[in-house]
Amino acid sequence: MGNKAGEKDTAFLQSELKKTENLEQFLQENSEVLKPKTVQEYLNEMLIKYNLEKSEIIRKSGLSGTYAYQIFDGKKSAGRDKLIQLAFGFPLNLEETQKLLRFGGHNELYVKKKREAFVMYALGKEYDINQVNDLLYQNEEKTFE
Numbered sequence: 001m002g003n004k005a006g007e008k009d010t011a012f013l014q015s016e017l018k019k020t021e022n023l024e025q026f027l028q029e030n031s032e033v034l035k036p037k038t039v040q041e042y043l044n045e046m047l048i049k050y051n052l053e054k055s056e057i058i059r060k061s062g063l064s065g066t067y068a069y070q071i072f073d074g075k076k077s078a079g080r081d082k083l084i085q086l087a088f089g090f091p092l093n094l095e096e097t098q099k100l101l102r103f104g105g106h107n108e109l110y111v112k113k114k115r116e117a118f119v120m121y122a123l124g125k126e127y128d129i130n131q132v133n134d135l136l137y138q139n140e141e142k143t144f145e
Contacts, residue, residue, distance in 0.1 A: 008033050037105045040074035043086065046100075050090055061089030062129040062144060080106040084119060085144050087128045097123055115141040 021025040027034065047054065059069040063085055070076035071086065078086070083104045087097040098108040106120065109116045118141060122132040133143040140141075 037103050038074060039078060039083070039100065040072065042100055042103045043072055045046070046090055046092060046096065052090065057086065057089035059089070060084040060091075060128060063089075080104070081144055083128060084109075087123065087126065088132060088144075089131055091128075092127050094120055094123045114139075 008030065013033065016030075017026060047057070054069065054072050055065075058065055061068060063071075063082060066080075067076060068086065071078045080101060083100050083106065084097065087100055087125065090096075090137055092100065094109070101108050109120050111117050111120060115136065118135050118139060119132065127135070129144060136143045
């Protein structure tokens with residue numbers, strides 16, 4: 001049914017939605033699952049999952065401390081590249097990074113875009129932000145600032 005207690009996967013939800021006679025009841029019964037997660041909530045989940053401190057993630061991401069703390073606290077809306085930098089600060093895997101981008105209201109990484117293919121490769125190899133920037137620079141792609 002789902003991967004965690006109380007969590008339903010997408011295929012199951014789609015199947016339930018097709019079968020439902022009462023949309024309002026479906027929405028009510030699945031309100032917790034259907035509620036969009038915020039970047040702040042997701043980042044805090046990842047802190048717990050990886051047992052890391054915000055300061056460590058921020059340092060490893062290469063972001064300005066003040067700006068990054070505001071992202072973690074939900075006071076700033078982060079651009080796509082800033083979220084990707086935070087992903088490298090953990091490091092998150094590709095699937096987790098894609099979720100982070102979705103929760104931030106951004107497009108997922110797309111393998112057919114050369115720069116994004118390099119980023120996806122670097123995520124898979126658990127590169128740090130400096131290694132990613134080196135890879136991008138060597139291939140004449142925009143680096144993370």
